[in-house]
Amino acid sequence: MSEIKPKKRGFISKMITDNPVFGLYLGICSTLAISTSLDNAIGMGISVIFVLVLSNVVISLIAPITPDDIHIPVYIVVIASLVTILEMFLHAFTPDLYSALGAFISLIVVNCIILGRAEAYACSHNIVDSAKDGLMMGLSYTFSLIAISLVRQILGTGVITLSNPFAGNAVVFSVQVLPKTFLIPFMTAETGSFFTFGVLAAAVSGYKNKLEEEEKAIEKAQKAAAAKAKAEAARKEVA
Amino acid sequence: MKFTFKPSPNYRHPQSTTKIMGYLSVALGAVLLSSVIWYGVSYGLALRVVALTLTAVVTALLTETAYFAFTGSKDIRHDVTHSYGWITAIILVLITKIDVSYYAIVIATIVAILFGKLVFGGFGQNIFNPAALGEAIIMNSFSASGAEEVTAQVLSGATPMAAMGSAGWSSSASVLENVMTSYGGLFGMLMGDYASVIGGSCALVIIAAFFYLVYNDVIDWHLTVPYVLTVFVVSLITGMANGSGVSFALFNVLGGGVLFVSVFMLTDPVTSPVTIPGKYIFAVCAAALTLILRWKAAIPDGALFAILLMNMLTPAIDQACSGSQIKDAKKIQTTSVVISLVAIVIAVAVGVTL
Amino acid sequence: MDKNSSIYKTVLLGVVCAVAGVLLAVVNSITAPVIAENEIAAVKQNLIAIYPDVSDFKDISEDALKDEETGLVDAVYQAGDKGYIFSCHNVGYTADGFTFLIGYNNDGTVSGYTVLSQKETAGKGSLAFEGDYVAEVMTLTAEDDMPLISGATITTKAVGEAVKAAQAVFATLQ
Numbered sequence: 001m002s003e004i005k006p007k008k009r010g011f012i013s014k015m016i017t018d019n020p021v022f023g024l025y026l027g028i029c030s031t032l033a034i035s036t037s038l039d040n041a042i043g044m045g046i047s048v049i050f051v052l053v054l055s056n057v058v059i060s061l062i063a064p065i066t067p068d069d070i071h072i073p074v075y076i077v078v079i080a081s082l083v084t085i086l087e088m089f090l091h092a093f094t095p096d097l098y099s100a101l102g103a104f105i106s107l108i109v110v111n112c113i114i115l116g117r118a119e120a121y122a123c124s125h126n127i128v129d130s131a132k133d134g135l136m137m138g139l140s141y142t143f144s145l146i147a148i149s150l151v152r153q154i155l156g157t158g159v160i161t162l163s164n165p166f167a168g169n170a171v172v173f174s175v176q177v178l179p180k181t182f183l184i185p186f187m188t189a190e191t192g193s194f195f196t197f198g199v200l201a202a203a204v205s206g207y208k209n210k211l212e213e214e215e216k217a218i219e220k221a222q223k224a225a226a227a228k229a230k231a232e233a234a235r236k237e238v239a
Numbered sequence: 240m241k242f243t244f245k246p247s248p249n250y251r252h253p254q255s256t257t258k259i260m261g262y263l264s265v266a267l268g269a270v271l272l273s274s275v276i277w278y279g280v281s282y283g284l285a286l287r288v289v290a291l292t293l294t295a296v297v298t299a300l301l302t303e304t305a306y307f308a309f310t311g312s313k314d315i316r317h318d319v320t321h322s323y324g325w326i327t328a329i330i331l332v333l334i335t336k337i338d339v340s341y342y343a344i345v346i347a348t349i350v351a352i353l354f355g356k357l358v359f360g361g362f363g364q365n366i367f368n369p370a371a372l373g374e375a376i377i378m379n380s381f382s383a384s385g386a387e388e389v390t391a392q393v394l395s396g397a398t399p400m401a402a403m404g405s406a407g408w409s410s411s412a413s414v415l416e417n418v419m420t421s422y423g424g425l426f427g428m429l430m431g432d433y434a435s436v437i438g439g440s441c442a443l444v445i446i447a448a449f450f451y452l453v454y455n456d457v458i459d460w461h462l463t464v465p466y467v468l469t470v471f472v473v474s475l476i477t478g479m480a481n482g483s484g485v486s487f488a489l490f491n492v493l494g495g496g497v498l499f500v501s502v503f504m505l506t507d508p509v510t511s512p513v514t515i516p517g518k519y520i521f522a523v524c525a526a527a528l529t530l531i532l533r534w535k536a537a538i539p540d541g542a543l544f545a546i547l548l549m550n551m552l553t554p555a556i557d558q559a560c561s562g563s564q565i566k567d568a569k570k571i572q573t574t575s576v577v578i579s580l581v582a583i584v585i586a587v588a589v590g591v592t593l
Numbered sequence: 594m595d596k597n598s599s600i601y602k603t604v605l606l607g608v609v610c611a612v613a614g615v616l617l618a619v620v621n622s623i624t625a626p627v628i629a630e631n632e633i634a635a636v637k638q639n640l641i642a643i644y645p646d647v648s649d650f651k652d653i654s655e656d657a658l659k660d661e662e663t664g665l666v667d668a669v670y671q672a673g674d675k676g677y678i679f680s681c682h683n684v685g686y687t688a689d690g691f692t693f694l695i696g697y698n699n700d701g702t703v704s705g706y707t708v709l710s711q712k713e714t715a716g717k718g719s720l721a722f723e724g725d726y727v728a729e730v731m732t733l734t735a736e737d738d739m740p741l742i743s744g745a746t747i748t749t750k751a752v753g754e755a756v757k758a759a760q761a762v763f764a765t766l767q
Binding site: 181185202 | 380
């Protein structure tokens with residue numbers, strides 16, 4: 001009789017549940033403000049991945065030599081410098097993305113995801129693991145940004161566009177998904193961001209509940225199987 | 240998620256919910272009918288009013304059916320009929336302008352029912368007045384995309400509130416005269432012989448509906464009367480400061496949907512406070528907010544947003560006024576009087592500095 | 594060395610800040626020139642759109658705006674010997690405000706009116722920066738007031754205010 005193993009969770013499933021935005025409700029401020037178009041979402045997401053991975057790596061390096069009571073200023077200096085470097089590069093080489101993201105680039109410094117992962121993970125793990133964690137968190141953040149942006153962009157402007165920020169916003173492709181008369185203008189405004197976020201957060205929460213129930217059912221089945229096996233063994237002994 | 244641990248207010252009412260909703264439907268029907276007749280006689284648009292209403296009601300019912308099916312309800316028919324979505328739909332249509340596009344009504348109804356009512360737990364659990372939320376969505380997003388021929392035909396002159404708005408809300412007698420003559424003077428405003436929102440025009444019908452509903456114990460006059468009275472008094476003081484006195488006060492009461500809102504939307508027992516002192520606070524503050532928003536912000540329909548804001552404060556008001564009715568009566572009364580006076584003073588201050 | 598001694602902490606903080614500072618200085622030296630170039634290019638594009646034949650635009654903001662009190666005019670460009678372009682901003686209906694360019698030829702006629710950024714209500718305030726209104730403005734002079742659009746009075750009033758300030762500066766340049 002085979003053992004009942006819990007289902008192995010795929011990459012996408014992990015990204016949905018271990019999501020800093022929908023799972024831990026971190027970094028919501030920039031999420032709500034930025035996610036008006038696919039370009040913004042991808043731009044912001046890659047920026048955050050850049051900062052997150054590098055800050056995790058650096059902090060995992062200096063954490064062992066940093067005494068506890070000054071670790072916060074040290075981490076903040078690291079994170080702030082990384083963000084400023086990022087900002088300067090964006091301003092110089094992708095000016096359209098820079099003006100679209102505006103103040104929220106500087107706000108990456110106080111994005112709770114960065115400092116949160118630094119404190120919770122990077123300071124107690126080695127470089128490779130920290131880098132991987134930064135990458136995963138950054139990817140799921142980007143993933144949620146893209147999800148919200150797609151909904152808002154499609155319902156609010158009807159087109160999905162992708163532009164190349166390095167080439168002066170040259171449009172790579174633009175697809176009109178919704179005809180002009182069926183647009184819902186408030187989706188591109190703040191109203192839409194809150195609605196979309198609420199609905200998606202509810203969906204993720206529902207998905208997580210479903211997974212939990214499945215796990216519980218599997219646990220019960222495992223216990224029952226184990227009890228059965230024990231009973232069988234006991235019978236065999238007596239016989 | 241419930242915000243209070245008391246049972247929903249309307250479950251405490253001696254009358255059954257079904258009966259209350261029945262009377263409400265009759266009153267709303269009367270207002271709707273008067274509007275259909277007026278739009279039919281003046282512009283031949285009776286059919287449009289009916290079509291808009293039908294669209295909204297059907298959308299509301301479909302949204303609720305879909306929601307209940309999706310969340311695995313066991314008796315969808317029962318849930319939908321006891322959710323009274325069509326009341327929200329009718330009220331929403333009555334507070335919109337006639338040139339709203341069908342698509343806008345559909346989206347606004349879906350948002351109003353789904354996000355205004357269903358996600359909070361359904362009928363009896365919502366915090367915000369769903370129809371006000373739907374109309375806020377329309378005003379926010381769809382005000383520029385109305386059906387153009389209808390706009391040109393009906394609303395080429397602005398609504399009274401908007402006209403006053405461009406005239407800067409000066410309560411001087413001459414400006415008021417100018418604005419009011421294009422609407423048939425005070426009598427014209429009473430009879431609703433002008434186009435603004437679909438249900439807002441005919442004051443007489445709304446006043447009749449008020450008496451009908453109070454007589455049948457459906458709405459609480461403790462909400463309507465203080466609201467209208469406060470609007471009247473504050474505009475009176477403002478008007479007297481600038482020479483137009485009573486006519487300015489009546490203008491503010493008869494226009495901008497104040498009467499409709501005070502009878503049908505302010506009195507929703509689910510979203511307004513339970514205790515009587517609380518109701519006074521609610522009504523007076525809503526009136527003060529309506530006037531401030533109307534005069535200072537470029538929002539002609541100040542009443543809507545005033546209601547939404549006060550809905551937000553209802554749980555707080557309930558908590559402030561809760562307590563043993565006998566022991567804490569004095570304290571609660573003082574609270575409500577003080578808050579009401581503060582609201583009135585602020586509104587008057589804003590008005591006088593117009 | 595004891596990790597918890599104050600000397601260690603001071604040294605560590607100092608080293609971290611010094612390294613960060615050096616890195617930032619390096620990156621800045623790489624990116625600052627690129628940024629400056631981009632900014633000039635962006636503004637130049639708009640100026641050329643108004644005066645396509647002029648090749649030498651001079652930024653005369655410092656002198657021209659010395660006595661400017663309203664603060665609504667951000668920059669003044671001299672377009673060769675043809676006229677002047679004023680970059681103005683104001684706040685209309687939305688709190689973000691708007692910026693636009695208005696150009697006057699030396700004889701006082703309007704040479705151009707282009708919006709740089711605006712977030713006014715679509716279909717109402719935004720009309721102050723679109724087709725018909727722009728065409729109307731192009732027929733005016735440096736003495737005229739900006740027309741009002743009913744239904745967008747707040748926005749057009751704000752535009753008028755900013756243009757008046759530009760006209761005042763223009764008068765001092767004549």
